Amino acid sequence: MKKWFFLCAPLGRVRWMRRDAAAAWLFLMPSAGGFAVFYLIPFVMGVMVSFMSGVSGGRFVGFANYQELLASHSFRKAASNTFYFSMVSVPLILALSLGLALLLNRNIYLRNWLRTSFVLPLVVPVASVIIIWQMIFDWNGILNYTLSRFGIERVDWMKTDAARHVVLVVYIWKNVGYNVILFLAGLQQIPKDYYETAQIEGAGRFRQFFGITLVYLTTTTFFVVVMSIINSFKVFRETYLLAGDYPHDSIYILQHYMNNMFVSLDIQKLTAAATLMVCGIMAIVLGLFGLERRYRQFME
Amino acid sequence: MRVIQMIQKGLLTSLMGMIGLLMLFPIIITFTNSLMTGQELKINYGVIGKLTEATSSGADTFVNVKWVPDKVTLEQYGNLLVHSPAYLLMFWNSVGLVVPIIVGQTAVAALAAYAFAKLKFRGRDPLFLVYLLTMLMPFQVTLVPNYIMADKLGLLHSAGAVILPGVFAAFGVFMLRQFMLHIPYAYIEAAKIDGAGHLRIFLTIILPMVKSGLAALIILLFVDYWNMVEQPLIFLDNPFKQPLSVFLARLSGEWEMVFAESMLYMSPMVLLFLYSETYFIEGVQLSGIKG
Numbered sequence: 046m047k048k049w050f051f052l053c054a055p056l057g058r059v060r061w062m063r064r065d066a067a068a069a070w071l072f073l074m075p076s077a078g079g080f081a082v083f084y085l086i087p088f089v090m091g092v093m094v095s096f097m098s099g100v101s102g103g104r105f106v107g108f109a110n111y112q113e114l115l116a117s118h119s120f121r122k123a124a125s126n127t128f129y130f131s132m133v134s135v136p137l138i139l140a141l142s143l144g145l146a147l148l149l150n151r152n153i154y155l156r157n158w159l160r161t162s163f164v165l166p167l168v169v170p171v172a173s174v175i176i177i178w179q180m181i182f183d184w185n186g187i188l189n190y191t192l193s194r195f196g197i198e199r200v201d202w203m204k205t206d207a208a209r210h211v212v213l214v215v216y217i218w219k220n221v222g223y224n225v226i227l228f229l230a231g232l233q234q235i236p237k238d239y240y241e242t243a244q245i246e247g248a249g250r251f252r253q254f255f256g257i258t259l260v261y262l263t264t265t266t267f268f269v270v271v272m273s274i275i276n277s278f279k280v281f282r283e284t285y286l287l288a289g290d291y292p293h294d295s296i297y298i299l300q301h302y303m304n305n306m307f308v309s310l311d312i313q314k315l316t317a318a319a320t321l322m323v324c325g326i327m328a329i330v331l332g333l334f335g336l337e338r339r340y341r342q343f344m345e
Numbered sequence: 346m347r348v349i350q351m352i353q354k355g356l357l358t359s360l361m362g363m364i365g366l367l368m369l370f371p372i373i374i375t376f377t378n379s380l381m382t383g384q385e386l387k388i389n390y391g392v393i394g395k396l397t398e399a400t401s402s403g404a405d406t407f408v409n410v411k412w413v414p415d416k417v418t419l420e421q422y423g424n425l426l427v428h429s430p431a432y433l434l435m436f437w438n439s440v441g442l443v444v445p446i447i448v449g450q451t452a453v454a455a456l457a458a459y460a461f462a463k464l465k466f467r468g469r470d471p472l473f474l475v476y477l478l479t480m481l482m483p484f485q486v487t488l489v490p491n492y493i494m495a496d497k498l499g500l501l502h503s504a505g506a507v508i509l510p511g512v513f514a515a516f517g518v519f520m521l522r523q524f525m526l527h528i529p530y531a532y533i534e535a536a537k538i539d540g541a542g543h544l545r546i547f548l549t550i551i552l553p554m555v556k557s558g559l560a561a562l563i564i565l566l567f568v569d570y571w572n573m574v575e576q577p578l579i580f581l582d583n584p585f586k587q588p589l590s591v592f593l594a595r596l597s598g599e600w601e602m603v604f605a606e607s608m609l610y611m612s613p614m615v616l617l618f619l620y621s622e623t624y625f626i627e628g629v630q631l632s633g634i635k636g
Contacts, residue, residue, distance in 0.1 A: 068543040069464035076457030077472075079513030084479050087490030094489075145364070152350075154358040161622060162365035168618040168625075169372060170572040172593040173607035177371040180408055185392040190407035218368065223629060230630040271481075278483040282574050303485040307579070312489065319486045326481060 095316035110317040120318065122294065123302035130212065130298065135273045138217050142224030149225065150232045164222035175286045182211050208293045216280045224269050231265030267337040271330055374410065379421055379604035381414040386600040421605035432606060439588035442504060442577070443570045446511035447563055454517025459547050461518065462525035463533060476515040484575045495580060506580035511570060517562055520632045524558030525551060561628025564621055571614055
C-alpha cells in the first residue's frame with residue numbers, strides 16, 4: 046500500500062482527492078452500513094407504510110391514515126400536552142440554568158463542588174430515584190406534609206392536573222445541570238476586557254448584562270433551546286416509570302400514544318404519528334438554526 | 346470593603362449551597378436510607394400508596410423522611426445478595442447490554458468521525474445532517490423502524506435487537522467529529538508526505554490526539570445506556586433477560602431493600618462521574634459549542 050501510494054503521489058492533487066474519497070468511504074462503511082440498515086432504510090419504509098392501508102400487501106391510501114390520526118381524540122390530547130409541556134418547560138429551564146450559571150461564574154466559594162452537585166442528577170439513572178419522587182409526591186408524601194404545615198389542603202399530585210408540575214420538577218431536576226455546563230462554557234468565552242471597557246465607559250451592571258453577556262451568549266442559548274426541547278421529549282421515561290402506560294390525562298404525551306399504538310399493533314397510526322413528529326422536530330431544529338444564522342449575519 | 350465582599354461571597358455561596366443540597370436530596374436520601382433496617386423503612390414509609398383510607402383516620406398519616414437511620418446496618422445489602430438472586434442477574438444483564446454497545450459504538454464511530462472530520466468526499470455534509478437529525482429524534486420515532494428491522498433479521502427477543510441499533514447510533518460519530526475537527530490538517534499533510542496511509546494516520550496520529558474525546562464518549566454512552574428503559578422493554582419480552590432499569594421500576598412497595606437496590610444501581614454511574622468529571626464536562630461542552 047505504501048509503495049502504491051509512492052507511485053501515485055507525484056501525479057498531483059486531483060488524484061489525492063480521489064484517493065481521499067475512496068478512503069473516506071472505507072472508513073465510513075461500517076457506520077454508514079449499520080446506520081442505513083437500522084435507521085435509514087426502515088425509516089423510509091415506515092414513512093411508506095404511513096401511506097398504505099396495511100403493513101404488507103396494503104394499497105396506497107394517500108393521507109387517509111393521517112386524517113384518521115388527526116381526528117383521533119387521544120392523539121390530539123397527546124400532541125397538545127407535548128406542545129404545552131415544551132412551551133412551559135423550555136423557557137423555565139432556560140431562565141433557571143442561566144441564573145445558576147451566572148451565579149456560579151461569580152466570585153464564590155466551593156465553586157467546583159457546587160457545579161458537581163448541579164450536574165450529578167444528569168448521571169443518576171431514572172429508575173433509581175423513582176422511589177424518591179414517589180415519597181415526595183405521594184398523597185401522604187413530603188410535599189403534602191409541608192403544605193399541611195402551612196395549613197394548605199393536600200393535593201393529589203399524580204392523579205389530577207397537578208401531575209404537570211410533578212413532571213416539570215422532575216425534568217428540571219434532571220436537566221438543569223446540562224444547561225448550566227453549556228452556559229458556563231459560553232460565559233467563559235466572553236473576553237474579560239469587554240466588561241472592563243464597559244466599566245470605564247460607565248455602563249452599569251444591567252447595561253453590561255444586556256449589552257455584553259446576553260449578546261455573546263446568543264449562540265449558546267440557541268443550542269441550549271434546541272437541546273432543552275429535545276430533552277423535554279425524553280421526560281417520557283420518568284413519566285412512564287412513575288405513572289405507567291396510561292397516566293393522568295394531563296401528562297399523556299405523544300410517546301405514550303405511540304407506545305400504546307405499538308402495543309395494540311396499529312402500525313398505520315404509529316408510523317403516521319412518527320412521520321409527523323419527525324417533521325415537527327425537523328421544522329423546529331432547522332428553523333432555530335436558520336434563525337441563529339440570520340441573527341449572526343445581522344450582528345456582523 | 347473586604348469584609349463586605351467576603352460576607353457577600355458567603356451569602357451567595359450559602360444560597361447556592363442550599364440549591365445544590367436540594368439537587369442532591371434524592372441521592373443523599375437514597376444513600377442514608379439504604380443503611381436502615383427494613384423494619385424502620387416500613388414504619389416510616391408504610392403510608393405511601395395508601396391513598397384515601399388514610400384521610401379519614403386523621404392528619405398523622407404522612408411519611409416520616411429521615412436523613413439519618415436510627416441504626417446503621419448493611420441488612421438491606423445483605424438481603425439483596427442472599428434473597429434476591431434476580432437482582433444480580435439483572436445487574437449482569439445491564440452490563441451485558443451496555444458494554445458491547447459502548448465498545449461497538451466507539452469503534453464504529455471513531456472510523457466514521459475521521460471520514461466526516463478530515464476527509465473530503467461528495468455528499469459529506471448532507472449525510473452528516475441526516476446523522477445529526479436522527480440523533481435528535483425521540484426513541485419512539487425509530488421504534489417502528491428498529492422493530493421492523495429486528496424482525497426481518499430474526500433478532501427479536503434477543504439482546505442483539507437492543508445492542509445493534511445502539512452500536513450504529515449517530516451520537517458517537519457526532520461527538521468524536523467535534524473533537525477531531527480541532528486537529529490541524531498540518532499533522533495529516535505531514536504524515537502523508539512521509540508516506541503514511543490513512544489507516545496509519547488514523548491509528549497513530551488521530552486516535553492518540555482524541556483520547557479525551559474517547560473518554561468523554563465512553564462516559565456519556567455509559568450514562569445513556571445504563572439508563573435505557575424503552576428499548577429493552579419492547580425488544581426483550583423475557584423478564585429474566587431485562588436490565589436493572591426495567592426491573593427496578595416494578596419494585597415500588599417492597600420496602601425491605603429498595604434503597605439498597607437503587608444505590609447499587611446508581612453507584613457505578615455516580616462514582617464514574619466523580620472520577621472523570623472533567624472529561625464528562627468537556628464532552629458535553631464540546632458537543633454543544635459548535636453544534
